[in-house]
Amino acid sequence: MTLTSLVLRSMKKNVKHYYLYFFALIFSVTLCFSFVTIQYNPSVIEALEASGTATAGFESITYVLYFILIFFILYANQIFMKRRSKEIGLYQLIGMTKGFVFRLLLIENVVLFSLAAGIGMVLGFVASRFFAMILMKLMKNDAIVSLSFSMMAFSKSLIIFALLLAVVMIQIFIMIRKASLLSLFNAEKKADERVKKFSPFHMMMGIVGICLIAYGYYDSTRLFSVEGATTNNLLVNMLLILGSSILGTYLFFRYSVALIMNLIRKSKKGYLKITDVLGVTTIMHRMKGNASSLTLITVLTGLAVGIMTLSYISYYSSEADAKRLSPFDYILFDNKGIEFLNQLEAEGIEYEKTTFHLSMVNVKMSDLFNLDEKDAGYININQDAISPVVPLSDYKAINPEARLNDGETIITSYVDILSELLPLESGKKIRIHAGEKNYSLFIKDVREDEFFLSVLASASSPVLIVTDELFDEIQKNQNPEISTQIGINLVNEKDHEKAETLYKNLRERKIIEYDYQKTYKEYYDGNIALNGMTIFVTGFLGMAFLLTTGSILYFKQMGEAEDERESYTILRKIGFSNGELMRGIYVKQLFNFGMPLMIGLLHSYFAVKSGWWLFGSEMVTPMIIIILFYVSMYMVFGILSVFYYKKIVKEAL
Template sequence: MTLSRLVFRSMRKNVKQYYLYFFALIFSVTLCFSFTTLQYNPSVVEALELSRTASAGFKAASYILYFIITLFVLYANQLFMKRRSKEIGLYQLIGMTKGLVVRLIALENIVLFVVAVCAGMVIGYFSSRLFAMALLQLLEIDMVINLAFSQEALKQSIIIFSILLVVIILQLVWMIRRVSLLSLFSATKQADERVKRFSIFHSVMGLIGLLLIAFGYYQSTMLFDVEKSAMFENLYLHMLVILGSTVLGTFLFFRYSVSLIMNTVRANKKGHLKVTDVLAVTPIMHRMKSNAKSLTLITLLTGLAVGIMTLSYISYYSAETKARQVSPYDYILLNNQGNEFIQQLDQEGVEYNIDTYEIATVNLNIKDLVSDTLQDSPLFEGDSTTPVISLSNFQQRVHEVQLQNEEAFITSYADIIAEVLPIHAGREIVVKAGETEIPIYITEIREDYLLSNIVSYGSPLVVVQDALFEEIQENNTEPERISSQIGINLVHEGDKEKAEEIYSSLADQRTVELNDKYTDTFVQSSYEEVRKQNVAVFGLTIFVTAFLGLAFLLTTGSILYFKQMAEAEEERESYNILRKIGFSKADILKGIYAKQVFNFGVPLVIGLLHSYFAVKSGWWLFGSELVAPLLIIMVLYIVLYTVFAVLSIQYYKRVVNNSL
């Protein structure tokens, strides 16, 4: 028999083992080639006007995808080689040299890999248009996307996958040449770990694992809390402590804590074990030593992927809120510049509402409003320039607010600064207007945004009584950089396109002279312009992270499935014995269900907890909404993990059905 015929017969024989690996590989190549083709599509390049930053982001994401696939393929290949160890041993037993066996397995893998890569590239080429349409939908760009074949994308993909194929072959050579003939026949029967006795050391390490995870979670809640965190001044050290405790705690959890919990459960049953205990609890405990590393990696990858995707989605989900903070009105005119815009709106019959603000500034030290524990912090050295408006101006937006003599309140205090540096009302502070010190009593802290970000200096806004505002203006001897703002909101959404065209055409008339250290002039963008800029940046980010998230999900889910396939084959004889002594198929499946709930559910749940606390510690750096993006991403991962779990259960059912 020729080597080629032997290769194809071997592939037909092992098709049941390779089919999911084959399709997972095709899907991986499809993702990578689609992504690579996408960045060279002329329509996408034209629509995005790819800057160096965007292009570098695409390339970096491509390399990360290739790296993920490389790890996945190497791990899967190692797993399947272990399952075929007896077959490889038989080849050597009938007289085939190790070199010939290497050629046989290498040719088989080359054929499989080349077919998968070619199929993945073909599917990826056609699906790239679908992904391009999804990208432009995220970016709210309306244009026709054409299929375009990129020689550069093909060249890059061929180079990467050729290198991966060489690495796979080298792995095969190393695996086959390093093992003995006897070990090949016993490889699938080698126990991962046979627990002789659960010692006190194991119990202590199990408790330490749980405590380390809890400590990491607790520290993450104080990561940006300057009032509680003693390590805030060394933020990187705090992050490393959280990361180290969480990673080590996760490993110890799978290595010792799981066995501790299950030993406790078994001890409480006092020897009355059910078939579920035999088929689920015991195998899990006996495999924890070898599974601890892989389950830790899967858990951390799940947490990382969910966290990154959630933060990206929070940014995209909050694009409108962020735009409103930069431009609280649809259109803003500064220093009475651009009044022609209002005239043209009137001429075009566009209905609008208008609010006018007079702006002054004071110098204040925010430390007077923080907690007593932070009064001496070096964060509050010196005063900061803060804008001030009158109560009557503020009442244009919020009518019911009232102030008494020397009372004031602070607004536009939210988002990042409010999370990092919380301030408290009910205190008296002193502000400086010129050389005059004026005491005011802060009644409340609000979140209303009224002024353009260029007006507010990135600081909160102080609202005082009209008489006090006039006093502040009189004592400010230096002219204000921006002394007035006109805010305009359209009455009818349908007038937006016409108003945007007018506003854009009058950019020169709206230019404000700042004479600032960093810039001399400034042109205020409309709310819609800022929103579209946010959508363009965050939409591209979430698109890239979604690709990486899918790759992570494919990798972790497939690895878990492959491990369950291997364990099912190893336990086939156990099912045969259980069936012979009278256990029904339903009894056996109960234990299998419980085992799959653990194998897929526990890494997923802990990974989701890791991502939740990681995201919760600093989500406000990325946007203004947490719950909806987090739930959407988590539900997506739960659904897709459930699919892998169902596939695993179906494979176990086939093994059980064939056990007699």
């Protein structure tokens, strides 16, 4: 028999092991090649350049995708080589040398990789237009996207896939060279670790694992609080949270699950049903035996969900962030740019105008936050903050119900990152300084109204609303010309395009002097372009992580199903039905897929909750959407594994 015919027979025999691996490889190639092709699509490049969005992020994410692909293929190949260990041992038992076996596997993998790369590149090229259209949709760009083949993308992908094949063959070569004949016949029975009898030490470590995870969650809730985060210990706290979460996850799978299952089993006082035997007992031994891989899957799941959620929070909050930066469609200062209003009237464009008079005062930081130097951390409470002051009569334009007595103030427009770290409270007094005079004011209310261009309030200070009489007195003490901000909102949506053109022309002619006087639409379009690209590339990363973790779990379940085939045969012979066996398998699959997913989602939730406000203004909706997407995809892998088990159970007799 020739080597070629032996390769063909071997591949045909192992198709039941390789078919999902082959399709997963095709999907990986499709995902990567389509992403690389998008980078060189002329329509995408033009859209990114027009929006001012950097394209460097695409290339960096490509390398991350390649790393995920390499990791996934190496891990999957290790699992399948483990499944074929007896076959490799038989080859050597009948006289084949290790070199001959390696050549056989080399030809198999070259054929497999060549087919997968060829099919994946064709599918990736076709899918690249679909993904490019999604990117344009996310960026709200109406550009027409066409299929565009790039030799650069093709050559880069070929090099990566060739390197991947070389790395896989090195892995196989090392495995064959180091493995003895006896170890090959016993390789299938080996878990990630050797499992010993459960002992009091294991029980204690199980409790420690749960406590470490709980500590990581608790510490994450105070990571950015004034008491928990300073410039000196912020990095240390982040490392402690990361370390305790990862170590706690490992100990949870290694010991805590077994502890919980032991308690459940003891509560039944020896009366175990078939569901308990196939579910509880199997979970107890399998999970702690594969703790390393389950920890890795859980961490990758939490990382993927966290990254996707934060990027979606940014995208979801694009409108709110633009409104915070420019609360009106257009903003003018100190009557400069009145020509813009004249042009709007000449063009017949209807608008609403709101004018605010303002001055600046110094506010004692120690009064605002009630902190001592020990608790303040990175805030210097001894310095003064410069805050805008607005008369009550102007503020009533956006809040007609507002009322103030002498010596009272309303604090508003304090809604950025600093407001999350150091929230303000009403019901206390603050001191302000205007020129040579000091004033004491009682904070009547703290509101989130936004009506100033964000760059106006220095150092993210809040805006103080005071009585008209106090405002006039402050102006006399400051003795500058009264500053004004004119906020303009268009009445009709259809007029925005024409108004944008008029505004930009005046800014180019320096009639509107300040470059930072961007319009609401400019802020919004910039946010959508940047956040649209961000959520697109993180979505690709999320899909890659999902493919990796879901497939690895499924491959493991395939292996466990094959290992338990003889047990199912015995159970069927002594009278248990398919339905009774499947009920235990359902419980097992719920734990095998649900437990890593649940803990991964908890990790991501507490990680996102600790600092989501750095990325946007809404957390709940984006996180629910991402979690539902991830859960639904995990359910697909779980259902596939149940179908595989069902086939094994049916074949048991």
